Amino acid sequence: MRAVDIIIKKRDRLELSDEEINFFVQGYVSGEIPDYQASAWAMAVLLNGMTDHETTALTLAMADSGERLDLSEVAPLAVDKHSTGGVGDKVTLIIAPVVASCGLPIGKMSGRGLGFSGGTLDKLESIPGYRVNLTKEEFLRQLKDIGIVVTGQSADLAPADGKFYALRDVTGTVPSLPLIAASVMSKKIAGGAHAIILDVKTGIGAFMQTLEGARELATLMVSIGKIANRKVAALISDMNQPLGCAIGNALELKEAIDILHGHGPSDLREHCLTIASWMLVLGEKANTLETAREMVEDAISQGRAWEKFRQWIRAQRGDVRYVDEPERLPAARLIKDISALQSGYICMLNAREIGETSVGLGAGRAKKGDSVDHAVGIIVHRKVGDQVQKGEPVFSIYANDEHRLTEAQERLLIACQISDQPYPRLPLFYDVIPYA
Numbered sequence: 001m002r003a004v005d006i007i008i009k010k011r012d013r014l015e016l017s018d019e020e021i022n023f024f025v026q027g028y029v030s031g032e033i034p035d036y037q038a039s040a041w042a043m044a045v046l047l048n049g050m051t052d053h054e055t056t057a058l059t060l061a062m063a064d065s066g067e068r069l070d071l072s073e074v075a076p077l078a079v080d081k082h083s084t085g086g087v088g089d090k091v092t093l094i095i096a097p098v099v100a101s102c103g104l105p106i107g108k109m110s111g112r113g114l115g116f117s118g119g120t121l122d123k124l125e126s127i128p129g130y131r132v133n134l135t136k137e138e139f140l141r142q143l144k145d146i147g148i149v150v151t152g153q154s155a156d157l158a159p160a161d162g163k164f165y166a167l168r169d170v171t172g173t174v175p176s177l178p179l180i181a182a183s184v185m186s187k188k189i190a191g192g193a194h195a196i197i198l199d200v201k202t203g204i205g206a207f208m209q210t211l212e213g214a215r216e217l218a219t220l221m222v223s224i225g226k227i228a229n230r231k232v233a234a235l236i237s238d239m240n241q242p243l244g245c246a247i248g249n250a251l252e253l254k255e256a257i258d259i260l261h262g263h264g265p266s267d268l269r270e271h272c273l274t275i276a277s278w279m280l281v282l283g284e285k286a287n288t289l290e291t292a293r294e295m296v297e298d299a300i301s302q303g304r305a306w307e308k309f310r311q312w313i314r315a316q317r318g319d320v321r322y323v324d325e326p327e328r329l330p331a332a333r334l335i336k337d338i339s340a341l342q343s344g345y346i347c348m349l350n351a352r353e354i355g356e357t358s359v360g361l362g363a364g365r366a367k368k369g370d371s372v373d374h375a376v377g378i379i380v381h382r383k384v385g386d387q388v389q390k391g392e393p394v395f396s397i398y399a400n401d402e403h404r405l406t407e408a409q410e411r412l413l414i415a416c417q418i419s420d421q422p423y424p425r426l427p428l429f430y431d432v433i434p435y436a
């Protein structure tokens with residue numbers, strides 16, 4: 001078999017066999033297939049799609065590119081959660097300690113920023129010392145000892161996803177339904193969780209911009225989960241505007257800390273309470289969403305979720321002084337407010353534009369392997385539907401470079417639109433694809 005023939009076959013819209021998919025995935029992971037061929041193949045998949053059978057085969061090949069964990073050894077029922085990526089999405093930082101503090105073990109492999117969307121690992125690395133490259137043994141031990149662990153795709157676990165993910169980020173091949181489904185589900189299957197909640201984003205700032213596309217992705221991932229013998233449910237949530245107010249690594253971490261202390265933006269809090277409640281139901285800690293919600297609200301208000309967060313950060317060698325006193329976290333040199341040019345009602349906060357602006361400030365990567373600036377980003381002071389007076393701040397830019405600050409300013413002026421008529425608020429969730 002030759003990689004070039006597999007690329008040509010996909011270019012010509014033919015269905016790949018399981019053997020061809022396995023060959024390509026294994027060859028890329030071993031280094032026999034170079035980045036340029038993998039890029040061409042990923043672009044052919046993006047343009048021509050895959051059948052559900054191909055996507056399932058790709059997912060399983062990627063899950064089997066390294067070791068598969070069996071969490072049953074350390075937790076009778078462990079959960080995981082994954083978001084398809086968005087702007088201001090710091091949900092994992094909040095719900096992981098919340099559900100773990102409710103007695104439901106959570107073992108999770110997260111990703112880095114991808115395109116305009118942020119990544120949990122980059123946010124966690126704002127904390128000096130935090131380790132994102134745990135071995136399998138460390139992952140299992142920590143899950144057993146404290147019921148919470150969040151790591152990256154190490155060499156042991158789903159290495160194919162780590163490699164493809166970084167490649168797609170810089171080759172314009174992120175927004176492909178089969179590649180997203182395989183990326184998400186391969187990590188989840190290799191991670192070994194028994195129950196998985198998927199937060200599938202839709203809107204301008206999501207890889208799946210239409211509700212129809214998001215439903216298709218969610219349904220496919222739920223069915224791949226079933227084939228792999230996992231309990232999977234998906235929630236479809238809004239990503240037209242950023243989630244919460246903070247965009248950028250340390251800024252988002254600070255906002256997550258606020259929520260764990262019972263403060264923070266109400267949309268983010270409500271989103272997290274909903275996701276965490278679903279996890280408790282799927283993980284059989286609660287029979288109904290109502291009971292689950294009481295449990296998660298209690299975990300936050302009684303401080304148990306916060307204590308679990310500290311325990312988790314310490315276990316992964318993060319310096320806990322930085323979360324106890326978030327003012328120690330990386331801080332930008334330059335802060336500039338962007339004010340409303342007219343009075344009225346916010347009718348658009350373009351999540352994609354805001355996410356790309358944040359990447360332009362240095363919060364994300366322009367090319368594979370770039371480092372990120374943890375300090376920079378954007379605070380959004382208003383949400384869609386809010387009233388604003390001319391001259392009031394809509395955004396604050398956090399930058400470390402004058403030139404990038406000026407560019408961000410220009411972009412954000414376009415990202416926000418104000419109407420003189422009242423404008424409805426955006427929903428948080430649109431649909432649920434339940435476990436069947």
Ligand code: URA
Pocket residue numbers: 083084085111114174179180181183184207
């Ligand atoms: N999240 C992932 O894990 N993979 C993708 O491809 C997109 C979002």
